[in-house]
Amino acid sequence: xPRSRVGVGARPxxxxxxxAGAPSARFRTLDRYRATREWDRYExxxxxxxxxxxxxxxxxxxAVTGAWALDVGSGPGRFTPxxxxxxxxxxxxxxxxxxLALLPExxxxxxxxxxxxxxxxxxGLRPPFSPETFDEVALLGNALGFAGPESDRLWSxxxxxxxxxxxxxxxxxxxxxxxxxxxxxxxASSVARLLRSPLPAVLPRxxxxxxxxxxxRRREAGSFLRIPAAQLAARFRDLGWExxxxxxxxxALGADAVRAEAARRDPKSWEHLLRLEEALGQRPERWEAAxxxxxxxxxxxxxxxx
Numbered sequence: 001x002p003r004s005r006v007g008v009g010a011r012p013x014x015x016x017x018x019x020a021g022a023p024s025a026r027f028r029t030l031d032r033y034r035a036t037r038e039w040d041r042y043e044x045x046x047x048x049x050x051x052x053x054x055x056x057x058x059x060x061x062x063a064v065t066g067a068w069a070l071d072v073g074s075g076p077g078r079f080t081p082x083x084x085x086x087x088x089x090x091x092x093x094x095x096x097x098x099x100l101a102l103l104p105e106x107x108x109x110x111x112x113x114x115x116x117x118x119x120x121x122x123x124g125l126r127p128p129f130s131p132e133t134f135d136e137v138a139l140l141g142n143a144l145g146f147a148g149p150e151s152d153r154l155w156s157x158x159x160x161x162x163x164x165x166x167x168x169x170x171x172x173x174x175x176x177x178x179x180x181x182x183x184x185x186x187x188a189s190s191v192a193r194l195l196r197s198p199l200p201a202v203l204p205r206x207x208x209x210x211x212x213x214x215x216x217r218r219r220e221a222g223s224f225l226r227i228p229a230a231q232l233a234a235r236f237r238d239l240g241w242e243x244x245x246x247x248x249x250x251x252a253l254g255a256d257a258v259r260a261e262a263a264r265r266d267p268k269s270w271e272h273l274l275r276l277e278e279a280l281g282q283r284p285e286r287w288e289a290a291x292x293x294x295x296x297x298x299x300x301x302x303x304x305x306x
Contacts, residue, residue, distance in 0.1 A: 066135025177291030
């Protein structure tokens with residue numbers, strides 16, 4: 001097991017005066033209501049299910065066969081069960097005791113070799129683990145953006161935990177999001193019928209009419225960073241890492257709840273929508289304005305002496 005582990009019941013040290021005003025301070029004192037709300041962000045509507053399923057599929061494509069996987073800023077563990085291959089041990093690291101307390105209640109077992117994750121209450125800026133401990137590390141939920149001025153430090157701490165040949169998965173929020181002009185001008189029922197068609201028949205129409213950028217949400221200055229996906233990918237490459245995939249999450253219907261709902265009612269339309277979203281999301285031109293972008297990068301293996 002990774003060294004320097006602390007338990008979920010451990011009392012975190014008191015923050016310093018400077019840390020008390022840091023972006024992470026509000027996560028330390030979240031109550032049960034807010035922990036439940038975090039889980040519910042991916043429940044209840046077709047739109048939320050679309051966001052959830054695209055992340056599940058991304059994690060499945062980059063699941064590493066290894067001993068240990070770490071979810072940094074895990075919250076209540078929405079995506080923790082999806083890290084790593086079957087048989088992998090999982091660790092959830094979060095500042096909030098309420099988030100971690102909710103995790104066992106919401107855990108989704110995926111077979112007999114899928115025990116509930118170990119829960120560690122701690123700070124991703126100072127993870128209580130030895131370097132190069134985990135085969136897979138995830139920074140989801142735009143943890144980097146919410147870290148604000150500490151984002152560089154959080155990113156460095158996370159990639160230091162990845163073993164040689166291991167994978168780091170990061171989610172950022174470069175822009176306000178966008179949606180397809182073509183699909184938006186069709187009635188919802190027509191969108192559902194159209195999506196029953198093969199992907200090659202739909203993709204050119206969507207790309208030909210381009211996309212509409214969504215209005216920017218107001219946020220307190222300095223509390224949230226929008227990190228361009230291309231910038232983050234360049235930083236990985238500068239360190240010698242291989243970026244395996246970059247995906248904008250749901251650029252076609254991610255901002256269109258009504259049409260997503262219509263597609264969800266038809267299993268064939270829904271499956272084709274997921275494939276469409278992935279095909280579009282892998283286009284570099286979709287990354288700049290996306291409300292969420294996922295990146296999976298692999299750390300280079302150590303060179304062996306002759």
